[in-house]
Amino acid sequence: MTKVELIDKVAEGLGLPKREIEKMLEKLISTIQNALKAGQKVSVAGLGTFVVKEKKARIARNPKTGDSVQVPAKRAPKFRPGKELKEIVQ
Amino acid sequence: MRKKEQTVTKADLAKRLSELGLSRRYCRRIVDYFFSEISDALRKGEIIHLVGFGSFRYKVRKPRRGRNPKTGAAVEVPQKRVIQFRPGSWLKKKIRK
Numbered sequence: 001m002t003k004v005e006l007i008d009k010v011a012e013g014l015g016l017p018k019r020e021i022e023k024m025l026e027k028l029i030s031t032i033q034n035a036l037k038a039g040q041k042v043s044v045a046g047l048g049t050f051v052v053k054e055k056k057a058r059i060a061r062n063p064k065t066g067d068s069v070q071v072p073a074k075r076a077p078k079f080r081p082g083k084e085l086k087e088i089v090q
Numbered sequence: 091m092r093k094k095e096q097t098v099t100k101a102d103l104a105k106r107l108s109e110l111g112l113s114r115r116y117c118r119r120i121v122d123y124f125f126s127e128i129s130d131a132l133r134k135g136e137i138i139h140l141v142g143f144g145s146f147r148y149k150v151r152k153p154r155r156g157r158n159p160k161t162g163a164a165v166e167v168p169q170k171r172v173i174q175f176r177p178g179s180w181l182k183k184k185i186r187k
Contacts, residue, residue, distance in 0.1 A: 001131040001138045010123050024107055024120055029143045031106045035098040036185055042098045047125045048173070052185055077144070077185050079175030088133045089148045089171045 036077055048081040100125075132173065144177040 003025065011021040032042050032050060042050040057073040100121050107117035128146065131138050137147040153169040177185075 001128075001136050003140050006124065006127055006131075006138070006140070009127050010120065013123055013127075014120065016120075021120070023110055024117075025124065027107055027110060028103060028121065028124060029140065031103055032098070033143070033181060033184055036181075040096055040098050042103075044100055044103075044125055047129055048175075050175075074186050077177040077181055079144075079146075079173075079177075081173040081175075085129055085132070085173055088129055089173060 044082075046082060046084050048079055048085055051078050051080065052076070053078045140178070142178060142180050144175055144181055146173065146175050148172060149174050 007018055007021045007025055010016075010025075011018040014021070035042050036050060036052050039052055041052075044050075052075050055074050055076055058071050059068050060071045061068050101118065104114055104118035104121045107120060108114040110117075112120075128138055132146055132148060135148070137145060139145045148171045151170045151172050154167050156165050156167045157163065158165055
């Protein structure tokens, strides 16, 4: 399912113009992104939680050449599925 | 983003969407609708690609023989489906700082 298909479904289900729903989805995504960027958690009941994980700097290896490379500390987005979602896919 | 400063809920998301002009209550319905369509698609086994954000899919985890860490007894862990979210490169970049 792509963004366009998601927009179509929601627009159809709610009887709103696609353009309107598209703006909503963009806003929804940017709100989640900004919250994560600010270090907040985004908790979506029924689906799961988006969190930001701090990753420490580490020394890794280039699997091809075997050279060690320094990987800097970084922050990465993570999603933890909620109970309902875990059950829904079984 | 009231309550615990650290957590953004669906109500907070609806509040932000209402800045586009619809009532907060209606925006709450829209937010719910988006997320339920996503979980519906996952249930059907679809991969959901949201450009700029990331993709959701499920992966099948093979059955394995595990152990009860407390008693040491062997237990069969059945095949399971687990949800995977892969952040898009744009989101990764944005978060990295």
